[in-house]
Amino acid sequence: MLSSDDDILGQAAVWRREGRGVALATVVETWGSAPRPVGSHLAIDSEGHFLGSVSGGCVEGDVVTEALDVIGDGKPRVLEFGVADETAWRAGLSCGGRIRVYVERID
Template sequence: MNDNQEILEQASAWRKAGKGVALATVVTTWGSSPRPVGSKLVVDEDGAFLGSVSGGCVEGAVIGEGQAAIKDKKPRLLSFGISNEQAWDVGLACGGKIQIFVEPVE
């Protein structure tokens, strides 16, 4: 079973249990980055998650944004990396840059 299939099944299970769910997907990478474009992480309203979008470097922040997306029902595009101007307090130790799209799941 591939990663996407597991993500789908976990998302379905949480939705059936009545939980709010958000999906994070790596949409762009520059330079060295631990997970390829298309990598996914699914998170529920309580912060439980499955999958990965980096080597564990930015998952904490992505989970928080996922929970926020569940609340306000709005997607967001996050950027992480060394030359990022946004004041993220997390980054990628490998020196790469990634963009992650976070969206609520219907």
């Protein structure tokens, strides 16, 4: 079943109320052929469960890893993925676009 924003933000709130650490990642800027539009969400819990997407499956792994750090220290951060970035190739944003993702903890 595909998840809508309803499910993603709703699930983030449910996880938090259950006492889990939760982070929310949001696509804040895109350039070129980015697979998911600005405003797309990915919710991540402290166990590494996630719902939603910020790309076509290319960089979610890296975002989840960073999200666990955000859950740890509570400091929001901006991640950038794109063709100009060595690590992006490693992460695999192969569509040729570039995206910026804001990751914040739900407190």
